[in-house]
Structure formats: C-alpha cells, structure tokens
Amino acid sequence: xxxxxxxxxxxxxxxxxxxxxxxxxxxxxxxxxxxxxxxxxxxxxxxxxxxxxxxxxxxxxxxxxxxxxxxxxxxxxxxxxxxxxxxxxxxxxxxxxxxxxxxxxxxxxxxxxxxxxxxxxxxxxxxxxxxxxxxxxxxxxxxxxxxxxxxxxxxxxxxxxxxxxxxxxxxxxxxxxxxxxxxxxxxxxxxxxxxxxxxxxxxxxxxxxxxxxxxxxxxxxxxxxxxxxxxxxxxxxxxxxxxxxxxxxxxxxxxxxxxxxxxxxxxxxxxxxxxxxxxxxxxxxxxxxxxxxxxxxxxxxxxxxxxxxxxxxxxxxxxxxxxxxxxxxxxxxxxxxxxxxxxxxxxxxxxxxxxxxxxxxxxxxxxxxxxxxxxxxxxxxxxxxxxxxxxxxxxxxxxxxxxxxxxxxxxxxxxxxxxxxxxxxxxxxxxxxxxxxxxxxxxxxxxxxxxxxxxxxxxxxxxxxxxxxxxxxxxxxxxxxxxxxxxxxxxxxxxxxxxxxxxxxxxxxxxxxxxxxxxxxxxxxxxxxxxxxxxxxxxxxxxxxxxxxxxxxxxxxxxxxxxxxxxxxxxxxxxxxxxxxxxxxxxxxxxxxxxxxxxxxxxxxxxxxxxxxxxxxxxxxxxxxxxxxxxxxxxxxxxxxxxxxxxxxxxxxxxxxxxxxxxxxxxxxxxxxxxxxxxxxxxxxxxxxxxxxxxxxxxxxxxxxxxxxxxxxxxxxxxxxxxxxxxxxxxxxxxxxxxxxxxxxxxxx
Amino acid sequence: xxxxxxxxxxxxxxxxxxxxxxxxxxxxxxxxxxxxxxxxxxxxxxxxxxxxxxxxxxxxxxxxxxxxxxxxxxxxxxxxx
Amino acid sequence: xxxxxxxxxxxxxxxxxxxxxxxxxxxxxxxxxxxxxxxxxxxxxxxxxxxxxxxxxxxxxxxxxxxxxxxxxxxxxxxxxxxxxxxxxxxxxxxxxxxxxxxxxxxxxxxxxxxxxxxxxxxxxxxxxxxxxxxxxxxxxxxxxxxxxxxxxxxxxxxx
Numbered sequence: 009x010x011x012x013x014x015x016x017x018x019x020x021x022x023x024x025x026x027x028x029x030x031x032x033x034x035x036x037x038x039x040x041x042x043x044x045x046x047x048x049x050x051x052x053x054x055x056x057x058x059x060x061x062x063x064x065x066x067x068x069x070x071x072x073x074x075x076x077x078x079x080x081x082x083x084x085x086x087x088x089x090x091x092x093x094x095x096x097x098x099x100x101x102x103x104x105x106x107x108x109x110x111x112x113x114x115x116x117x118x119x120x121x122x123x124x125x126x127x128x129x130x131x132x133x134x135x136x137x138x139x140x141x142x143x144x145x146x147x148x149x150x151x152x153x154x155x156x157x158x159x160x161x162x163x164x165x166x167x168x169x170x171x172x173x174x175x176x177x178x179x180x181x182x183x184x185x186x187x188x189x190x191x192x193x194x195x196x197x198x199x200x201x202x203x204x205x206x207x208x209x210x211x212x213x214x215x216x217x218x219x220x221x222x223x224x225x226x227x228x229x230x231x232x233x234x235x236x237x238x239x240x241x242x243x244x245x246x247x248x249x250x251x252x253x254x255x256x257x258x259x260x261x262x263x264x265x266x267x268x269x270x271x272x273x274x275x276x277x278x279x280x281x282x283x284x285x286x287x288x289x290x291x292x293x294x295x296x297x298x299x300x301x302x303x304x305x306x307x308x309x310x311x312x313x314x315x316x317x318x319x320x321x322x323x324x325x326x327x328x329x330x331x332x333x334x335x336x337x338x339x340x341x342x343x344x345x346x347x348x349x350x351x352x353x354x355x356x357x358x359x360x361x362x363x364x365x366x367x368x369x370x371x372x373x374x375x376x377x378x379x380x381x382x383x384x385x386x387x388x389x390x391x392x393x394x395x396x397x398x399x400x401x402x403x404x405x406x407x408x409x410x411x412x413x414x415x416x417x418x419x420x421x422x423x424x425x426x427x428x429x430x431x432x433x434x435x436x437x438x439x440x441x442x443x444x445x446x447x448x449x450x451x452x453x454x455x456x457x458x459x460x461x462x463x464x465x466x467x468x469x470x471x472x473x474x475x476x477x478x479x480x481x482x483x484x485x486x487x488x489x490x491x492x493x494x495x496x497x498x499x500x501x502x503x504x505x506x507x508x509x510x511x512x513x514x515x516x517x518x519x520x521x522x523x524x525x526x527x528x529x530x531x532x533x534x535x536x537x538x539x540x541x542x543x544x545x546x547x548x549x550x551x552x553x554x555x556x557x558x559x560x561x562x563x564x565x566x567x568x569x570x571x572x573x574x575x576x577x578x579x580x581x582x583x584x585x586x587x588x589x590x591x592x593x594x595x596x597x598x599x600x601x602x603x604x605x606x607x608x609x610x611x612x613x614x615x616x617x618x619x620x621x622x623x624x625x626x627x628x629x630x631x632x633x634x635x636x637x638x639x640x641x642x643x644x645x646x647x648x649x650x651x652x653x654x655x656x657x658x659x660x661x662x663x664x665x666x667x668x669x670x671x672x673x674x675x676x677x678x679x680x681x682x683x684x685x686x687x688x689x690x691x692x693x694x695x696x697x698x699x700x701x702x703x704x705x706x707x708x709x710x711x712x713x714x715x716x717x718x719x720x721x722x723x724x725x726x727x728x729x730x731x732x733x734x735x736x737x738x739x740x741x742x743x744x745x746x747x748x749x750x751x752x753x754x755x756x757x
Numbered sequence: 758x759x760x761x762x763x764x765x766x767x768x769x770x771x772x773x774x775x776x777x778x779x780x781x782x783x784x785x786x787x788x789x790x791x792x793x794x795x796x797x798x799x800x801x802x803x804x805x806x807x808x809x810x811x812x813x814x815x816x817x818x819x820x821x822x823x824x825x826x827x828x829x830x831x832x833x834x835x836x837x838x
Numbered sequence: 839x840x841x842x843x844x845x846x847x848x849x850x851x852x853x854x855x856x857x858x859x860x861x862x863x864x865x866x867x868x869x870x871x872x873x874x875x876x877x878x879x880x881x882x883x884x885x886x887x888x889x890x891x892x893x894x895x896x897x898x899x900x901x902x903x904x905x906x907x908x909x910x911x912x913x914x915x916x917x918x919x920x921x922x923x924x925x926x927x928x929x930x931x932x933x934x935x936x937x938x939x940x941x942x943x944x945x946x947x948x949x950x951x952x953x954x955x956x957x958x959x960x961x962x963x964x965x966x967x968x969x970x971x972x973x974x975x976x977x978x979x980x981x982x983x984x985x986x987x988x989x990x991x992x993x994x995x996x997x998x
Contacts, residue, residue, distance in 0.1 A: 030932035033940030034924065036875020036915035040941055043874040123869075124858060164800035165766065178833070179766030182775075208975045210879040210887055211941040260877070260941025261975050293880040340833040356765065417762055417830030418809035458835070459816065484938035484976060523835075605815050645935035649977055653938060656978030680884035680973065688969040688979040705813075 020496040021708055024645045027488040028507060029258075038258045041214030041230030042290045049216065050079055052278050052289035053126040054271055055116040055133045056299060057108030060142035060365040060673020061155065064108060064135065067116055072132040077125040080281035081133065083116045087277065088246035095243040097334045101368045102244055102273050108137065109157060109333035110365050111674045112298025114271070119278040119287045142365040142673035146330035147307050149173045149364045157333055157363045173363050175335040178343040180416065181324075181356030188322025188354030192313025196391050199309045200383040202722070202740040203666035204330075206302040207372050208657070208685045211260020212293060213300060217275030218286035223247045225276050226286075227254045232262040232481055233520020235461075237272055238512050244273040252276075255511040256481045263657070264371030265301040267520045294678040302667055303372035304329040304337035306379035310387045318395055318402040320388075322354040323347045323415075327380060330362045331369030337361045338369075338376030344416040346380035348454050349425060349611065350406040355415045365673050371522060373657060374455045374715035378722050382662075382740060385451040385723030390736060399450040399727070400433045403613070407452075424637025424701035425452060425611035431697045432613040437633040445620050446630065447732025452613045453719025457712040458523025459604040463516030464533035466494060466541050467597035470590075472565075472583030473504040474541075476534050479518025480526040481509050484653070484714070485646035489527045490534050492642050493708065497538035499565040500582060516601050524712025527642060528607050528703075533600040535707045540598030548592050549580045606705015610713055612636030614655065614720035618728040625748030627663055627729060633695045639703040639711030647713050652694040654717020660686045661718070662725035666741050759787050759823050762830045770797035784808050785819030787829065805834040846907040848873065849917025857904040863897075864888045866904035867914065875915035875944045879973065886972030889945035889952075890914045896952040898971075915944035918951065926989040927951055936985035938976035946972045950986045958994055962987065 032038040057064075069081040084105045091099050104113045116133050120126035141155040148154055149171070156172045165177045189195055211230055219225035225247075231237050234254040242249040259266060271289045278287040291300070306329045313322040325346045331337030339359035347355050392402040407425045414420055429452065432438060442448060465477045476494050480486065491505040498505075519525065542562045549567030550557040559574035560567050566579040589596050617631040634651040641647040664684055668676040677683045702709030722740060730736050735750045758778040768775055777794060781787035788808070792799045807816045809830045815821050816835050823829060841856040848871060855870035862881075867873045867890070876899055879885035883898040890899045891913045918925045927947050930936070937943045946969060953960060953968045960968065965986055966979070974982060 024935070026932045027935070029940070030937070031924075033937055033943055034928040034931050034947060035919055036873075036944045038940055039874070040877065042878065043868075045869070045872060045874075123865075124861070163804065177766070180764040180833070182765065209939070209941075210885055210973055210975050211877065211939070212879070258941075259939060260879075261939040263975070290878075293882065293885075341835065344833055344835075416832060417764070418812045418814065418828065418832075421812055456814070456835070485935065603816070603818065605813055605818060605821075607814075643935075645981070646938070649935055649938050649981060652978035652980045653976045657975070679882050680880045681882060685973060685975060686978075687971075687973060688966040688983065689963075690970075691966075691979055693983070694978045694980045 018496060020492045020502055021640065021642055022644060024643055025488065025502045027485050028491060029482065029487055040211055040260050041257045044216050044228050044257065044288065046286055048285050050119040050121060050282055050285050050287045051123040051126045052117055052119045052275055052287045053130040054114045054274060054295065055118065055130045055135065057104065057113045057115050058111065059108055059137055059139050060111045060144065061140040062108045062137035063140060064104060064106060064115060065138050066136040068134040069116065071134065072118055072129040075125060075129045075132060077121040078118060078129045079285065080119045080278050081116060082274065082277050082281055086281065087244060091243065098240050098269060099244045101334060102269060110367050112295065112367060114274065114299065117274045117278055119282050144364050144366050144669040144673050146305055146328050146362050146364065149330060149362050150328065150360065157365060161335060161363060174360050175363050176339065176361035178339055178357065178359030180343045183354030185322050185324055185354050185356055189313045191315065191321040193316040194391055194394060195311065195313045196387055197311040198387055198738060200386065200738045202306045202379045202382055204302045204305040205661045205665040206297055206683065207263040207265035209261030209263060209265060212291040212296045213270055214290040215272045215275050216286050216288040217272060217279050218284065219276045219280040220284040221280065223251050225252045227252060227272060227276065228257055229254060229272055230257045230259045230266065232259065232266045232483065232522055234512050235479065235517045236267055236520050237269055240269040241273045241276060244269065245276055253511060253513045256509055259481050259483055262483055263373045264375060264522060267371055267522050270300050293680060297678040297683055298675050299367050301370045301372065302367065303375065304331040304369045308379065308383040310383045312387050312391065314391050314395065316395060318392065318397045318405045320350055320352050320406050323352050324356045325380065325383065326358045328360045328362060330364040330366065332366040333363050334368045335361055335363065336369055341376030342380045345377050345454060345456065346384055347415045349408060349452050351408050351412045352415055373654060373718040377453065377455060377719045378658065378661065381451065381453050381719045382722035382726065386726050389727040389730065400429050403452055404429050421608055421704065422701050423609060423611055424699045427699045427701055428611050428613040428635045428637055431699055432615050432633065432635045435633055435697060437615050437631050437695060440617065440631060442617065445622060445732055446617060447728045447730065448615065448617050449724040449726065449728025449731055450613065450615050451720040451724035451727060452611060453716050454609055454611050455524060455715040455719065456609040457528065457607040458525040459529050459607045460519035460523060460525050461517050461603050462529040462533045463518055463601040464530055464537050465515065465597060465599050466534060466537035467595065468541055468582065468586050468589065470586055472581065472586040474498060474500065476505060476507045477510040477515060478507065478530040478534065479510055479515045480521040480530045483521055484649060485643060486521065486526045488646065489531060489642040493531045493534050494538050497535050498542065498582060499563060524714040525607065528706055528710050528712045529604050531642065531710055532604050532706055536600040537598035541596055544596045545582060545585050548585050548589065551592065552580065553577045608703040608705055608711055610637050610711045610716045612716045612720060614724040616724045616728045618725065618732055620729060620732045620747060622751060625744035625751060627742065627747065629659060629692055632692055634717060635697040635699060636713060636716055637699040637701050637711060638713045639706065640700055640709035641698050642710060644698060647698055648696045650713045651696045651717050655694050655721050656686050656691060658718045658721025659691065659725065662722045662740060662742060664741050664743060759825055759827060759829060761787060761791055764831060767798060767801060767831065770801065771795040782822060783819060784815060784821045784823060787823055807832040807835050842905050844905055844908050846909065847911045849913055859903065859905055861904045862900050863902040863904050863907050864899035866907065867899060873914055873916050877941055877944065886949060887942050887945040889948040889972065891948065891952055896949055915948055918947060925951065926992050927986065930985040930989040934981045934985035934988065936977065936981040942972060942974045946974065946982060954990050954993060958990060960990065
C-alpha cells in the first residue's frame with residue numbers, strides 16, 4: 009500500500025469544511041454520556057473506600073436496602089470468581105475484593121429510583137475496614153520494608169531480589185555502553201521525576217446499563233472504544249461478549265482515560281439485580297480524579313555521553329514508574345521510546361513497573377513518552393549549553409531519518425524529525441527578541457502511532473449520497489476527516505457524505521479511538537471500502553454499456569468509458585447508477601476489515617518562551633510554537649487542534665498539575681479547584697506549523713497526530729526556565745513555590 | 758532460517774543470546790519455533806509481543822509473512838492513549 | 839421528603855418543576871426539564887460547563903439551587919439560536935473549529951455571549967480572563983479565543 013490513492017491534486021483533502029456534528033454541538037443537542045434518560049431508569053451510586061489500603065472485614069447493606077426506593081446493592085460477591093490476568097485486574101479495580109487498594113476504590117454500589125435516594129443509600133452501606141499501612145510513592149514502594157500491596161503480582165520478567173511491589177521489569181537496548189561512554193568528551197548524569205496527572209476530560213464517566221436475568225444487555229456509554237467496553241464488561245461479569253450491545257454516546261474527551269471500564273460493569277450488575285431495569289451511573293468529578301485514570305508517576309536516572317561536536321555516543325536511562333495498585337505503568341513504551349528521536353549506537357534502558365496504593369493508571373496521550381522526554385530532552389539541553397551548541401542544531405546532528413536504525417531495533421522509514429527541526433528554526437518565534445527574566449526552550453518528541461483492529465462500511469444511498477459507518481468515536485472532528493476522505497475517494501461533495509459511529513452490533517471489532525489511530529486506520533478503512541464501492545459502481549456501468557469493466561474508469565464521481573475499445577458513452581454519475589441499483593443487482597456497499605500496520609510515527613518540535621517572575625516564581629508562557637509531521641493533513645484545522653491541545657496538556661503537566669497524596673494515602677486535591685488544569689488566561693495563542701512527510705502506509709499519506717504533541721512541552725518548558733533563570737528544574741510540576749525556592753537557593757549559593 | 762533479534766532483557770531466557778535463528782514462514786511460526794528452542798521465552802511470547810519485520814511494526818499479526826532475508830525484531834507489546 | 843413547586847422562565851417559556859430543596863438548578867434543568875445542553879463537569883463551580891444566565895447574570899447552575907429559580911428568567915444554550923438562525927458565536931465556533939469534543943462548548947458559548955453583552959469589544963486578555971472559569975481540555979483555547987473575537991467583530995459590524 010504505497011500511497012496508492014493520490015499524492016497530489018486533491019480536491020477535498022486539505023480543505024477545512026464545517027464538521028458534520030458542529031450544529032448539534034453548538035446548540036446543546038449533542039447527546040453525551042450523562043444526557044440519556046429512559047423510562048423506568050434507576051440511578052446508581054458507587055460506595056468508595058476512604059482508605060488507601062484496608063482489609064474489607066464486612067459490608068452490611070441492611071440499612072441501605074431498607075431505604076424506600078432502593079432496588080439493589082451489589083458487592084464483589086455479585087461477580088464471578090476465577091478470573092485471571094488482566095481480566096482479574098479489571099474486575100478487582102471495578103469492585104474491590106478482599107482489600108481496598110486505594111482511596112476511592114469501589115467497594116459496593118447501590119441502585120435506587122432517584123439519584124438523591126441512591127446517594128443517601130450509599131452513605132448507609134456500612135463497611136468495616138481494617139486499615140493497613142500504605143505507600144503511594146514509587147521510590148518508597150520499591151524499598152525494603154514497604155507495605156506489600158499484592159504478593160504474587162509480579163510476572164516472569166522480574167529478577168529475584170526485588171520488592172514484591174515491582175511487578176514488571178524491562179531491560180532493552182543494544183550496542184556497547186562502555187565503549188560509547190569512552191568515546192564521549194562530555195558525560196552527564198542526572199535524576200528526574202514527574203508526577204501523576206489526570207487526563208482531565210471535562211465530561212465525567214457516564215453510562216447506562218441494562219441487563220436481564222438471561223444475561224443479555226445493552227449499554228450506552230461515553231467511551232473511546234465501545235468494543236473494549238463490551239469485551240471488558242463481559243469478562244468482569246462472566247458473560248459472552250455478544251450478549252452485550254454497546255452504543256457510544258458523544259464523548260466529552262478521553263485522552264486515553266476512556267479506553268477501559270470503571271463503573272460500566274457495575275451498572276449492568278445492578279440492573280440485573282434490580283430485575284432488568286436500566287441503571288444510569290454518572291461519576292462526580294472527585295470520583296473521576298480519585299478512581300479513574302491518571303497516568304503513571306516516574307522517577308528516572310539519565311546518563312548520556314557526547315563528543316564535543318554534539319554527537320551522542322551513548323545513552324542509559326533507568327525508569328521507575330508507579331501506575332497504581334495494578335501492573336500496567338507504561339514503562340514498556342518508555343523503555344522503547346526514551347531516546348527514539350536520536351541515532352544512537354550504544355543505548356540501554358532499564359524499567360520498573362511498581363504498584364502502589366493509587367488508582368489503576370489508564371493510558372494518557374502518548375503513554376510513557378512524556379516522562380522520558382522530560383528527562384532525556386532536559387539532559388540534552390544541558391549538554392548543548394555546556395558544549396555551546398544551539399539546541400536545534402544539536403538535535404539536527406543526532407536526529408533520526410529515513411533508514412536510521414531506531415534505538416528499539418528496526419529502521420525508520422520516511423519520518424519528519426529533521427523537517428520539524430528545520431521548520432522550527434525558520435519560524436519567527438525562534439528569533440523573537442527576549443527580555444529580562446525571559447528564556448526560550450526547545451524540545452522534540454515522538455509517538456509511534458498505531459493501526460489496530462478496524463472494521464468499516466460504506467454504503468451508497470438511492471440518490472447517490474454516501475453513508476460511512478466507522479467504529480471509532482469522534483473525539484476531535486474525525487467525522488469531518490472520514491467524510492473528506494470518502495468524498496475524495498468518490499469524487500463527490502463533502503456534504504454528500506454522512507459519517508455514523510456505529511454500535512457494536514453493526515460492525516466487526518474496532519479498537520478505540522486511541523494510539524492516534526482513528527484518522528489513519530478508520531480513514532484507510534473508509535478509503536478501501538469506498539474503493540470497493542467504486543469497483544461495483546464501475547461494474548454496473550460496464551454492464552449497462554455492454555463493455556468490460558476494465559474499460560471503465562471512475563473520475564469525479566462518475567463512471568466513464570476509457571480506452572480504445574470502450575466505445576462512446578456518456579458518463580454515468582454515482583447518482584444515476586444509484587437510482588437504478590435496485591434493478592441492476594441490488595444495493596451497493598463496500599467493506600474493509602483488517603489490522604493495518606502501515607502506520608508511521610509522528611515527530612514534533614516545540615519552541616516555548618517564558619518569563620519568570622523573580623518575586624513569585626510564577627512562569628508566564630509568552631509564546632508557544634508546535635511543529636509536527638502530519639504526513640498529510642486531511643482537515644488542517646483539526647490537525648492544528650490536536651497540536652494545540654497536546655501542547656496545552658503538556659504545559660499543565662509541566663507547570664501545575666499533580667496528584668497530591670497525604671501521609672494517609674488520601675488524594676488531597678480531588679476537585680478542579682485544586683487539581684488545576686490550564687485555563688484560558690494561563691496560555692497564549694499556540695502557533696502551529698504542519699509538516700507533511702507523507703506516510704507510505706496510508707493511501708493519502710496520513711500519520712496519526714494526536715499524541716506526539718504532549719511529549720515535548722514538559723522538557724521545552726524546563727529548558728525555557730533554565731534559559732530564563734539558569735535553574736535546571738528536575739522535578740515536575742515546576743510550580744511557583746518550587747521555582748521560588750530554587751531561585752532563593754541559587755541566590756544564596 | 759530467519760534471524761530474530763531479541764531485546765537485551767530477553768537474553769537471560771535465551772542462553773545469553775540476543776539473536777536466535779529459527780524456522781518459519783510466518784510471524785506465528787517463527788515465534789513458535791523461538792519458544793521451542795528457548796522455552797524460557799514462553800511466558801514472554803504469551804504475555805504478548807510486537808514484532809517488526811523489515812521496519813514495519815506488527816502489533817499482533819501471526820499471519821504475516823517472513824522470509825529468510827527479513828530483518829525481524831521482537832518489540833514490547835504496544836498500546837496507545 | 840416533600841418537594842417544592844418552582845415556576846420559572848427558561849429561554850422565554852414558562853417552566854414548572856417539583857424539586858427537593860437540595861437539588862441544584864443544573865439537576866433541575868437536566869433531569870426535570872430535560873434540557874441537557876448544560877453539562878456537569880465538576881459540580882463545584884470550577885469548570886463552567888453548566889453556565890447559564892439567571893436574570894441576565896452568568897452563573898454556574900451547579901452552584902445554584904433549583905428552588906432559587908422561582909420567578910427568575912433563565913437562559914441556556916438551547917435558547918441561543920433564534921429558530922434556524924445560529925447566534926454569530928455558534929456559527930464562528932463551527933467555522934473556526936473551536937470545539938473538539940464539544941462538551942465544554944455550551945458553557946463557553948453562554949459565557950462568551952454574556953461577556954459580549956457587557957463588553958462588545960473585549961481585548962484578548964479581557965476575554966481570556968472572562969473565560970478563565972470555563973475549562974476546555976481539548977483545544978488549548980486558541981481557536982476558542984479566535985472564534986469569540988471574530989464573532990464580536992462581526993456583531994460590531996466590522997468586517998472579519
């Protein structure tokens with residue numbers, strides 16, 4: 009599949025029409041997870057542990073059940089036993105068994121005729137706990153004597169002698185480190201840390217589940233991937249997957265956090281226990297922060313060697329991450345991608361996945377990449393300064409390109425790191441004058457992207473308009489992208505395409521909108537399904553003309569005779585063929601299913617200017633530039649939107665956001681007032697440059713763009729602060745108190 | 758024979774080797790042969806790995822073809838946000 | 839628990855509902871009047887997704903009780919367009935791709951309209967501070983700011 013669509017001369021691709029769901033979304037009509045209301049509906053509320061680590065001695069629901077309007081109470085006893093591996097992890101996270109493993113862990117759930125009654129009833133569920141010692145910090149959790157959260161959770165990879173809280177161990181790399189460091193003129197070693205942050209989608213999790221005594225069920229849910237919801241819910245409940253049909257609502261943000269289940273299986277279990285009445289559960293914001301997401305926190309050691317002209321000779325990284333009370337911190341990705349921007353012969357990574365008394369981490373935009381980027385790109389910045397080399401220049405000297413062997417093994421195909429660095433260098437922001445207390449930071453980042461299981465259909469309507477059915481929920485304008493690709497393939501107007509997000513009953517399995525895959529994979533599927541339709545449309549024309557289908561071409565939305573023996577026929581438009589299709593062989597549709605593997609990663613480079621207030625330590629972001637490779641931007645506005653949104657989230661992670669736990673293991677900032685994500689007045693305009701190095705693995709050259717953008721901001725901000733103040737901040741977030749303290753120490757030192 | 762490149766942490770399950778020669782015409786066949794030769798790698802493969810063949814990353818494609826000339830790397834299982 | 843009868847005006851139409859004294863205006867709009875355009879993002883007045891106006895004043899409807907709506911004039915996102923004609927802010931949000939997931943959009947539109955009624959020509963800084971109570975996690979605010987500024991210019995009769 010080498011760019012077998014078109015490579016230039018696009019009529020639709022690259023234009024910026026209004027998104028098809030725009031009208032619904034600016035008028036309040038679009039229906040999100042919590043917007044559903046059905047007759048006979050009950051409301052569910054989850055009872056959550058106030059303790060970070062506690063044995064559940066007894067749960068007494070007598071008083072709750074006595075409350076008028078309460079229809080069901082469930083505990084772990086209502087779920088099947090004997091699950092294994094990740095299925096067990098998911099079930100245990102949805103509903104605690106013997107122990108509550110973190111503050112906010114579900115221990116019971118209640119369904120009642122109103123949300124107020126359900127809330128009252130939840131307070132009447134009496135849970136007796138035996139509180140146990142807890143640990144929430146990754147380094148503490150690995151130390152001898154740290155409370156053991158779950159013995160036997162470690163897998164094959166963990167060498168003997170490590171604390172039982174270390175559940176996975178990674179050791180990757182190649183080359184000869186000793187040789188590489190011996191060749192270096194400059195060797196720098198430094199330790200870094202990043203805090204856990206939440207995906208922070210504005211829409212809390214919401215679902216409505218209905219299940220009868222026959223185990224058949226329906227679910228409405230805000231999710232990035234309803235087939236995942238179906239598979240995981242079925243596993244937790246011990247039912248066959250196809251007994252459940254899942255319909256996705258509009259989704260109010262996900263960023264990776266809505267690719268798994270939390271209370272969805274609980275709504276189904278409550279429904280079954282309440283005689284099959286539908287049960288709606290909507291999380292509060294504090295439930296979202298205490299019990300879902302967040303990403304992992306990390307503690308890291310980096311050692312890098314360079315020659316005096318800035319060539320990296322060796323790199324070593326140790327990455328310790330906690331992802332809550334279950335295995336799954338994205339250290340696997342970190343230990344693949346930490347140094348992936350660069351051509352390095354001698355490179356080695358060590359990774360530890362550590363469990364702690366925190367909520368089970370969920371994917372967050374480029375999971376595992378931003379933490380490592382913070383450490384590695386900060387180290388490179390320090391080395392560039394010491395060697396007197398411009399930060400873009402030092403990256404150009406080491407940047408990977410087509411044919412470079414990656415730090416994780418295979419060679420890269422065409423990628424856009426060099427192009428993104430050159431475009432950043434050429435941008436006006438890179439030469440804008442800086443004033444006192446101001447500084448500029450540069451960093452690059454990478455995400456390898458994803459294909460994944462994909463099933464899509466395209467059907468021709470009787471009037472020649474086109475319906476596209478995909479299984480990837482539209483989080484950021486993907487309906488518009490699909491419609492553009494379909495319109496391009498057919499050569500018809502954008503307005504003549506309708507894109508539906510189908511439920512689990514209408515298509516084969518689809519992975520979620522994750523891994524930056526929707527525009528790549530569902531887009532490719534849409535184009536392939538459209539091409540199948542076009543083949544059939546050409547056949548109908550050939551039949552009508554009495555010629556061979558090989559003598560028919562498809563151009564501008566019509567079949568045309570082509571070649572010496574085709575004869576003279578007027579073109580047949582898609583509308584003309586469609587109007588007759590019932591009598592010429594029946595409906596015309598096309599289908600695609602597969603796990604496309606031609607995805608290719610996206611590199612980006614960010615440049616940020618900051619001003620540090622010496623009185624308060626506050627960082628003001630003055631200018632921000634995102635340059636990133638999109639392969640081919642289908643709808644450039646929404647590509648820019650991904651760049652800007654990723655940057656804003658990274659800025660929040662760098663400067664402000666963090667999970668703060670007390671000694672008691674309770675989350676201290678479970679509301680948006682205290683868990684403060686960037687607001688409009690915190691940010692400047694975010695400038696963008698879309699670089700296009702076409703991906704040969706997509707018919708139109710698309711690369712996923714969603715995730716890369718959150719990776720460079722962490723180090724870019726740190727490097728800008730270093731430039732403004734001389735301070736190398738090695739721990740996130742770089743809050744005003746931390747910067748102020750460092751400035752004072754700098755003044756004293 | 759097809760050569761599979763292992764990541765460094767797998768050496769301890771493969772008699773210290775970081776490259777193993779195996780037989781097979783598909784990703785599935787070469788992975789099966791790898792486990793036959795080095796049974797210690799069984800849990801690794803069972804837990805899930807990605808494979809790259811000539812630079813193309815195959816997250817889960819036992820059916821994909823490999824040839825004697827293919828450059829094959831085992832990679833850790835991948836997921837996205 | 840006895841409920842209280844509330845008579846109010848929503849988007850120009852009289853509306854009545856029964857609610858418990860502890861129920862929020864947001865819950866009453868969404869669950870009793872089935873006007874689900876206002877969203878609950880936080881329930882603590884921090885995210886602005888539930889923004890409505892009450893007697894012309896911008897409020898977080900999650901911080902107001904349903905019973906306090908008695909006799910008041912409430913406007914919500916559902917009342918922003920006039921029939922088929924979108925408000926310039928709504929139109930500009932679509933044109934500028936100022937929404938990704940769209941869940942914060944109703945609140946931001948209501949808040950922006952309230953600003954432009956007070957100040958038809960806000961500076962970028964004034965707009966950013968006015969919207970600081972409306973969280974958006976998707977966009978980084980850039981296209982939102984551009985859309986509101988462009989709508990304001992159009993409403994002032996200036997060519998965009």
